[in-house]
Amino acid sequence: MESWGPMLRALLSGPGRRGGTRGWAFRSGQPHLPLAGLSSATELVNHWTGVFEKRGIPEARESSEYIVAHVLGAKTFQSLRPALRTQPLSPQQLQCIQELSSCRLQRMPVQYILGEWDFKGLSLKMAPPVFIPRPETEELVEWVLEEVVQRPRVEGAQDGPLILEVGCGSGAIALSLLSQLPETLALEMKKLLGASLFRWDLEQGPRGGISWHSASQPSFILGQSRVIAVDKGEAAISLTHENAQRLRLQDRIWMVPLDVTLGPKTGPGCGWGTALPGTWWQVALESFTYQWTNVCCVSPSLSTEGSWTHLLPWGPVDLVVSNPPYVFHQDMEQLAPEIRSYEDVAALDGGEEGMDVIAHILALAPQLLKDSGNIFLEVDPRQPELVSRWLQSRPDLDLQLVAVRRDFCGRPRFLHIRRSGP
Amino acid sequence: MSRRLKAQLRPGLWVGSGHVSNQADRGKEGRAECQTWAGSGRARRATPMGTSSWFRWPAPLAGMCTAPGALRLWEQLRLLSPGTAVTAVQMAGKKDGPALLSLEESELEEQFVKGHGPGGQATNKTSNCVVLKHIPSGIVVKCHQTRSVDQNRKLARKILQEKVDVFYNGENSAVYKEKREAEKKKQERKKRAKETLEKKKLLKELWESSKHVH
Numbered sequence: 132m133e134s135w136g137p138m139l140r141a142l143l144s145g146p147g148r149r150g151g152t153r154g155w156a157f158r159s160g161q162p163h164l165p166l167a168g169l170s171s172a173t174e175l176v177n178h179w180t181g182v183f184e185k186r187g188i189p190e191a192r193e194s195s196e197y198i199v200a201h202v203l204g205a206k207t208f209q210s211l212r213p214a215l216r217t218q219p220l221s222p223q224q225l226q227c228i229q230e231l232s233s234c235r236l237q238r239m240p241v242q243y244i245l246g247e248w249d250f251k252g253l254s255l256k257m258a259p260p261v262f263i264p265r266p267e268t269e270e271l272v273e274w275v276l277e278e279v280v281q282r283p284r285v286e287g288a289q290d291g292p293l294i295l296e297v298g299c300g301s302g303a304i305a306l307s308l309l310s311q312l313p314e315t316l317a318l319e320m321k322k323l324l325g326a327s328l329f330r331w332d333l334e335q336g337p338r339g340g341i342s343w344h345s346a347s348q349p350s351f352i353l354g355q356s357r358v359i360a361v362d363k364g365e366a367a368i369s370l371t372h373e374n375a376q377r378l379r380l381q382d383r384i385w386m387v388p389l390d391v392t393l394g395p396k397t398g399p400g401c402g403w404g405t406a407l408p409g410t411w412w413q414v415a416l417e418s419f420t421y422q423w424t425n426v427c428c429v430s431p432s433l434s435t436e437g438s439w440t441h442l443l444p445w446g447p448v449d450l451v452v453s454n455p456p457y458v459f460h461q462d463m464e465q466l467a468p469e470i471r472s473y474e475d476v477a478a479l480d481g482g483e484e485g486m487d488v489i490a491h492i493l494a495l496a497p498q499l500l501k502d503s504g505n506i507f508l509e510v511d512p513r514q515p516e517l518v519s520r521w522l523q524s525r526p527d528l529d530l531q532l533v534a535v536r537r538d539f540c541g542r543p544r545f546l547h548i549r550r551s552g553p
Numbered sequence: 554m555s556r557r558l559k560a561q562l563r564p565g566l567w568v569g570s571g572h573v574s575n576q577a578d579r580g581k582e583g584r585a586e587c588q589t590w591a592g593s594g595r596a597r598r599a600t601p602m603g604t605s606s607w608f609r610w611p612a613p614l615a616g617m618c619t620a621p622g623a624l625r626l627w628e629q630l631r632l633l634s635p636g637t638a639v640t641a642v643q644m645a646g647k648k649d650g651p652a653l654l655s656l657e658e659s660e661l662e663e664q665f666v667k668g669h670g671p672g673g674q675a676t677n678k679t680s681n682c683v684v685l686k687h688i689p690s691g692i693v694v695k696c697h698q699t700r701s702v703d704q705n706r707k708l709a710r711k712i713l714q715e716k717v718d719v720f721y722n723g724e725n726s727a728v729y730k731e732k733r734e735a736e737k738k739k740q741e742r743k744k745r746a747k748e749t750l751e752k753k754k755l756l757k758e759l760w761e762s763s764k765h766v767h
Contacts, residue, residue, distance in 0.1 A: 190678065190679055190680055193679050193680045194679070197679060197700075206698075206699060206700050207697050207698060207699060207700060208697070209682075209696075209697040209698055210697075210698045210699070240677055240679075241679045242677075242679070248700060249699055249700040249701040249704070250701060251701060251703055251704075252699075252701060252703075252704050262674075263677060265672075265673055265674060265676075265677070266678075266681060266701070266702035266703070267672060267673050269701065269702060269703040270703070273703070454674075456674070457673075457674060458674050458675055462671075462675065465675075466675060467676070467677065469677050470675075470676075470677055474677075478674075479674050479675075509673065511671075511673065511674075511675075512671075512672075512673075538672065538673075539663070539665055539702070539706075540665060540672055542672060542673075544672075544673065
């Protein structure tokens with residue numbers, strides 16, 4: 132991680148505008164200047180592909196295509212107008228390609244180099260070390276949408292679903308769900324009832340309290356589908372917020388910095404295999420305050436007793452969705468340098484058998500999920516079996532594994548779990 | 554694990570698309586896929602991208618073989634409107650594109666470069682190119698228009714659908730029909746514009762002559 136420190140600073144300071152040139156202060160190693168006479172997009176792609184291949188960079192051609200296309204203002208090389216591919220490039224463009232390619236030579240993921248990536252048709256900002264959304268996860272969103280649109284809502288038919296996402300990262304799942312789910316009566320209700328419909332309770336616990344900073348924005352508005360996005364990473368919360376604003380979805384998403392695995396320990400060896408009933412949500416944060424809207428600030432001195440109840444003003448949720456860290460701990464060191472060196476390992480490491488965070492989410496569900504509420508998870512292909520066994524060992528949770536869905540490579544990747552009652 | 558699933562896990566191999574629910578059911582007797590996929594019971598929510606399979610108890614197959622016309626329309630709308638979950642309500646009000654011959658997932662083969670490696674969180678591949686082949690006609694479509702696999706798959710199906718339509722229907726294909734329609738409308742507009750111009754001219758002359766008289 133230390134090796135990319137200076138690179139990270141350079142990245143975070145850049146505006147990341149597609150199509151323009153960006154001044155990268157960072158220089159790495161020897162400059163690989165194109166040979167004299169090479170000046171068109173196609174020639175540059177070929178040149179840099181060769182450079183990457185010689186240095187053992189994986190996806191040499193894809194990487195150089197994305198970089199060149201990005202500098203020319205396109206998302207992919209194939210979508211670039213054929214005329215633009217043979218046109219000579221300006222010196223600034225060549226310089227920009229040179230700099231971005233240097234980053235690739237340092238095994239930086241392409242998504243961080245470009246500063247953006249697409250997910251379900253949305254363009255999201257990417258910044259290390261926030262986890263880069265994987266293409267498989269698009270199918271998770273697709274499945275959730277199918278379920279949500281099909282299922283008629285029993286209680287409060289005009290309410291959009293309230294969704295809890297655990298581990299929002301860059302906001303990919305939360306924002307793609309919101310962008311696809313209808314707003315239904317949102318606007319009419321807004322007019323009729325005014326902006327703010329929810330009153331927050333300011334509770335004073337024995338050792339402190341919570342204050343909700345809901346600044347200038349109103350709270351959730353009836354009729355809208357909305358998301359509570361939770362992540363233990365400050366950078367992730369920040370990035371989700373930024374992406375929400377870019378997509379103008381900030382009114383429908385609430386970001387909560389929270390570590391769902393922190394809970395009162397009731398005994399020794401609290402691994403994923405042991406049961407931890409009762410209160411789960413302990414907020415153990417440094418005292419940082421958020422100036423943004425829709426992000427709650429929680430005091431660090433909060434009592435853990437009944438702490439999860441402070442999330443209940445939002446009401447029990449209709450749906451929990453998550454792409455939790457599920458990599459087996461013993462597999463972590465086999466990950467590619469792109470992942471190990473640049474992405475947050477906490478977003479990947481699921482502990483022994485990758486089940487730590489999954490178990491915590493499932494154990495929390497009965498307290499946060501409505502009756503007959505649903506949980507959708509992305510997991511490792513070895514985990515459906517593990518989850519099934521774990522759920523059987525915890526009949527007290529009233530959770531049932533309803534379905535397992537495969538990804539586009541045919542691996543069992545997604546789980547649908549339902550809560551079957553009070 | 555079935556043969557088909559095994560094939561999917563080998564890198565770089567042509568991946569046979571799984572049959573998902575009703576698309577292959579319509580009017581096609583004796584299709585083994587209908588019965589073997591235990592999961593394909595959703596009458597409405599069929600994903601057109603068939604490599605996902607469901608481990609669900611299937612709905613009665615009879616329920617899926619509804620009026621072929623209606624089903625086709627819904628499938629077309631799903632194919633033509635990428636990125637949106639189409640409901641019956643949306644379907645009713647939606648303006649239809651040209652009525653293209655719909656594709657059957659069981660006749661498609663998709664190849665993903667992601668076939669190898671553990672996938673998911675453990676890999677970060679950016680090669681999102683989708684290669685889609687229509688087996689009966691042999692038409693292959695390669696799509697790398699976007700950076701999203703999901704979008705590329707939908708676009709690939711759309712492009713393939715048009716190509717297949719042209720392949721089978723030639724001059725009668727929707728694409729050509731649309732072109733002819735557009736051309737026809739253009740001609741009509743020109744004609745009307747010309748007529749209007751002449752009428753104006755005539756009126757002007759009449760006005761001129763009446764002025765003259767007074």
